[in-house]
Amino acid sequence: MDDDLTVLELTVNGNRRTATVDRRELLVEALRTRFGITGPKIGCLTGDCGACTVRLDGLITKSCLHIAVAEDRAEIETLESMSVGGLTGLQESFWDNNAFQCGYCLSGMLFSAAELLERDPKPNEDEIRQAISGNLCRCTGYDAIVTAIKRYADRGSATVEDVAQ
C-alpha cells in the first residue's frame, strides 16, 4: 500500500463503513470521493462558507476543517440523513419559501437551523440570523432562508400544506 494511504472507519448516517483514504485528505474530500456521500459540498476550504457542514459525534462542524484520518471511528451525519423516507418539515419549509436555488448552502443552513431549533424551538429573527451567520448563500439574499426557518418554528410540527398556505 502507498505510504500515504490508510484505512478510515466512519459511521456515516448510521452505517459503519471503512474506506482507504489518503492521509492528506480533508474530511469533506474523503466523504465525497471515498464514501460517495456528496451532500457536504466543497466551497471555500477556509471554514467561512459552511457548504461542507456535517454533524460529527453529534455536533455540527465544517468538514473542510478536519483532517479525515483524525476522525477515525467518528459518527458522521450528513445532509442525506435528514431526508430518509422523505423531507423533514424544515426542508419542506425551505422548499415552500424558495429558501434555496443551487442548494450548495443547504448542509450549512439546514444543520445550523436544526441545531438552533433543538436549543430553542421558538427563536426570533435575530436569533435565526445569528444561528446561520457561519454560512454563505449566494442565491437567496438570506431573507427567504430566515423566513423558512421562522415559519417552520412558528408552526411547530406543521405539515407541508400548513406552511404553504
Add this chain to the structure above:
Amino acid sequence: MIPTRFEYLAPRSVAGLVAALDEESRLLAGGTWVVPEMGRAESRPRRVVDLRRAGLARISVERSRLCLGAMCTYSDLLASEDVARYAPLLRTMATGVTGGAALRNQATIGGSVAAARPQSDVPAAFVALRAVAVVSGPAGTHRVPVAELFLGAGRTTLAADEVITGFEMPSSRTSTHGYVKLKRGGSSWPIATAATLLRLDDAGRCEDACLVLGGVEEVPLTVDLTAILGRPPGDEELDAAVTQATAALSAPWTDVLAPGDYRATVTAPVARRALTMAWANTGE
C-alpha cells in the same frame, strides 16, 4: 487535499505531546486555522500533533481560580456554569464569536492563544482576565501570564517543543464587564475588540479596573487605568479612560480588513462602548 505529506499523531498524554514535538511538527487543536493553512501550503509540517486525545478539555474551579483546558471550545465555555459564574466576560465573548455554532463547536481557546492572531477574540479577553497559561515542555511545566506570551502577529514566546495545556484565571465574579467588537459584517473577523472589567468598593469607587484592546495593535494592548482608581465611575472617568486608550495606541495594526489609521480612529468609540457597558452593569 493538503499538498504536502505529513505524519499524524494524537498522543494520549501531555508527556506524549511534548515527546512528539520538534521544529518540524505542528500542534493541531480545533483545526480552524491550522488545517486551511496546511491546505494552502502556508504551513508544511512533517508531523501533525493533535491535542484532542490528551484530555485537555476540562473546566474546573480550584481555590476560586477558574481552570480551563486548552482544548475547551467556545461551545464548552457557553455550556459551563463555572464560566458564567467566575468569568462572565468569557461567556459574552464566546457568544459573539464569528462563524456560528459550527465554529464554536470546533475552535479552541488554546488554539486561539497559540495562533496569536491580532484580530482574534481570545488573546485580549484573556489578558483582561489576567489569565495565566500552563505550558508544558521537555523541562516540565511552568506558568506564564498570557499577556507575556505574545511577541507579535502570529508569534509567541512558546518554543517548538512546548504546548499550552490550559489556563488559570482569578475569579472576576465581583466585577462587571464590558465586551465589544467591531466587525464589518456577520461573517467578518473582528477589526477591533475591547474587554473591560470594573470592580467597585463599598463606597462605589473604582477598586479595580482594566481595559484591554484587541486587533488594534499586533498584540493585545493593555490600557493604564490607574487614573480612575479610587473614584466613582462617572462621565469624567469614562472620558479619562477613553483618552488613556487612544494615548496607549502607538503602532496600529494593518491587515486586509482595515488599515492602521482606520483602527486608530475606531479605538476610542470601541473602548467607550465596552467601558459604558461595564459602567452600566455596576448598577445591577
